[in-house]
Amino acid sequence: MKIFSAEQLYEADKITAEKQNISSLDLMERAGEQIFKWLEDKMKGAQVPLHIFCGIGNNGGDGLVVGRHLINHGYNVTIYIANFTDKRSKCFLINYDRIKDVSKKWPVLMTSEEDFPEIAAEDIIIDALFGIGLNRPPEGWVKELIQYINKQKAFKLSIDIPSGLPANTPVPDSEAVIHANHTLTFQAPKLAFFLPETGVYVPYFEVLDIGLDRQFLMESKPLAQTISKMEAQQFYKPRAKYDHKGTYGHALIVAGSYGKMGAAILSTRATLKAGAGMVTVFSPECGYSILQTAAPEAMVLSDDEEDFITKIEYQFDASAIGVGMGIGTQKETVAALHKLFSEAKAPLVIDADALNGISEDKDLLKVVPKNSVLTPHPGELERLIGSWKNDYEKIEKARKFTKKHKVVLLIKGAHSLILFEDSMYINTSGTPGMATAGSGDVLSGVITGLLSQGYDPLLATVFGVYLHGSAGMLASSVLSYEGVMASDIADFIGDAYIELFRQEQPPAQG
Numbered sequence: 422m423k424i425f426s427a428e429q430l431y432e433a434d435k436i437t438a439e440k441q442n443i444s445s446l447d448l449m450e451r452a453g454e455q456i457f458k459w460l461e462d463k464m465k466g467a468q469v470p471l472h473i474f475c476g477i478g479n480n481g482g483d484g485l486v487v488g489r490h491l492i493n494h495g496y497n498v499t500i501y502i503a504n505f506t507d508k509r510s511k512c513f514l515i516n517y518d519r520i521k522d523v524s525k526k527w528p529v530l531m532t533s534e535e536d537f538p539e540i541a542a543e544d545i546i547i548d549a550l551f552g553i554g555l556n557r558p559p560e561g562w563v564k565e566l567i568q569y570i571n572k573q574k575a576f577k578l579s580i581d582i583p584s585g586l587p588a589n590t591p592v593p594d595s596e597a598v599i600h601a602n603h604t605l606t607f608q609a610p611k612l613a614f615f616l617p618e619t620g621v622y623v624p625y626f627e628v629l630d631i632g633l634d635r636q637f638l639m640e641s642k643p644l645a646q647t648i649s650k651m652e653a654q655q656f657y658k659p660r661a662k663y664d665h666k667g668t669y670g671h672a673l674i675v676a677g678s679y680g681k682m683g684a685a686i687l688s689t690r691a692t693l694k695a696g697a698g699m700v701t702v703f704s705p706e707c708g709y710s711i712l713q714t715a716a717p718e719a720m721v722l723s724d725d726e727e728d729f730i731t732k733i734e735y736q737f738d739a740s741a742i743g744v745g746m747g748i749g750t751q752k753e754t755v756a757a758l759h760k761l762f763s764e765a766k767a768p769l770v771i772d773a774d775a776l777n778g779i780s781e782d783k784d785l786l787k788v789v790p791k792n793s794v795l796t797p798h799p800g801e802l803e804r805l806i807g808s809w810k811n812d813y814e815k816i817e818k819a820r821k822f823t824k825k826h827k828v829v830l831l832i833k834g835a836h837s838l839i840l841f842e843d844s845m846y847i848n849t850s851g852t853p854g855m856a857t858a859g860s861g862d863v864l865s866g867v868i869t870g871l872l873s874q875g876y877d878p879l880l881a882t883v884f885g886v887y888l889h890g891s892a893g894m895l896a897s898s899v900l901s902y903e904g905v906m907a908s909d910i911a912d913f914i915g916d917a918y919i920e921l922f923r924q925e926q927p928p929a930q931g
């Protein structure tokens with residue numbers, strides 16, 4: 422799914438009105454009706470008190486449309502207008518006026534803290550204070566209203582975006598944002614929903630299609646693209662009957678050091694599970710017996726040095742190379758990486774200690790081959806690109822890095838981000854169960870396994886991250902979030918492939 426900026430959505434709004442020959446008011450009616458239908462479907466007439474807090478812009482206008490439909494259908498509704506300026510939008514005013522067609526109870530005008538209402542824990546709050554038009558921090562009693570709403574135990578449903586949160590720019594005041602339980606957003610998800618600093622305000626959201634012009638949306642370059650099952654299905658390369666193990670390549674995994682052989686086992690197993698035809702692991706001597714026992718399907722080459730890697734030698738044409746998992750940053754190891762990077766003919770996945778090596782030794786960065794995949798977690802990323810003030814600055818700096826070094830950058834997190842040239846992909850699979858040691862080693866293995874089968878580096882990364890997250894979700898569904906270990910994620914990669922094409926069961930009749 423494409424993610425657009427607030428500016429693009431305003432533009433889409435304008436073009437839609439022109440092309441469909443409708444007014445902004447009609448579009449607001451559509452948007453409000455969609456929210457109403459969603460609520461009606463859940464509430465089915467229940468008389469739970471609903472408190473709708475409206476601003477004076479078009480987000481407030483949406484709130485008024487929802488309120489009108491709810492009142493019309495006999496729901497128990499109170500509408501409040503946060504009258505923070507006199508500059509009310511035209512569509513707001515028309516919908517304000519329309520309330521009198523359905524009720525004698527005029528909305529409550531709020532002008533200070535004294536107007537804040539009592540709200541019971543069982544009630545429902547609908548937040549229509551600010552939408553994507555927020556352009557400065559909420560101040561004074563409006564900020565207090567947001568904080569007052571946050572203190573309530575009642576369920577909070579935000580319209581379009583939690584009020585106080587901008588769609589795709591930094592939060593002006595993190596103490597003045599609605600912590601929504603659920604958000605119903607129009608047409609496309611907003612970038613803020615997926616970033617670690619702002620995603621906390623949007624634990625759950627649904628996208629409501631309000632029929633904005635398809636052609637405009639298709640032709641506009643989005644800020645980012647989310648990857649879910651539908652997109653991932655299209656990435657899959659089917660296998661042919663007469664393919665053999667050579668078709669899927671011979672991957673090289675360079676991993677492990679004394680006390681960290683687990684990283685080598687996990688990435689090796691994940692490379693095989695993702696479908697590489699053959700895998701050879703290169704490790705220090707201490708890893709030889711361990712790997713032969715723990716990963717019997719793989720071949721093992723070992724260094725002369727017992728505890729860490731000092732020179733990486735292999736006599737075969739590797740189809741892909743995954744390097745860095747648990748190798749440490751001994752200076753001999755970093756020197757061996759120099760040679761590996763300079764001579765490598767296969768696409769590379771560079772992870773963990775190999776990334777730390779790059780951050781410490783700028784000469785090593787110079788020999789990273791073009792189109793390599795770098796897979797930092799936030800700490801490793803900071804060592805690569807320096808610190809950032811907020812998630813948007815992080816993305817900007819990371820993008821500069823990918824363009825300068827011509828690499829694919831995968832920033833790991835709850836929603837991993839993949840940056841390459843001007844594109845950004847956001848993964849949507851995964852669970853908190855994957856926040857466990859070794860999960861990253863499995864991910865590097867999956868991407869290496871896909872590269873080995875001929876997926877190009879960007880596709881291998883985007884698809885690999887999706888499969889890894891899906892394997893984590895499947896493992897969590899059987900083992901619980903707490904019970905999932907990295908080796909379980911590797912074990913469920915096969916299920917993640919099957920899940921790609923599993924049909925959703927239709928709901929049972931009656």
Ligand SMILES: NC(=O)C1=CN([C@@H]2O[C@H](COP(=O)(O)OP(=O)(O)OC[C@H]3O[C@@H](n4cnc5c(N)ncnc54)[C@H](OP(=O)(O)O)[C@@H]3O)[C@@H](O)[C@H]2O)[C@@H](O)CC1
Pocket residue numbers: 430431433434448449452476477478479480481482483505506508510550551552553554555556557558559560563580581582607608631
């Ligand atoms: N195409 C679409 O996607 C569709 C969008 N629709 C809906 O429209 C929403 C966007 O509406 P919007 O542009 O009127 O802005 P919104 O967020 O309601 O209000 C902000 C207003 O308040 C002001 N203001 C800003 N910051 C402030 C602050 N801190 N403290 C005080 N005031 C502040 C600012 O005015 P200013 O004072 O700057 O003149 C601005 O006018 C969108 O989220 C969706 O719900 C649908 O109806 C249909 C299709």
Ligand SMILES: [K+]
Pocket residue numbers: 480548549550551552579580581582583584
């Ligand atoms: K809102």
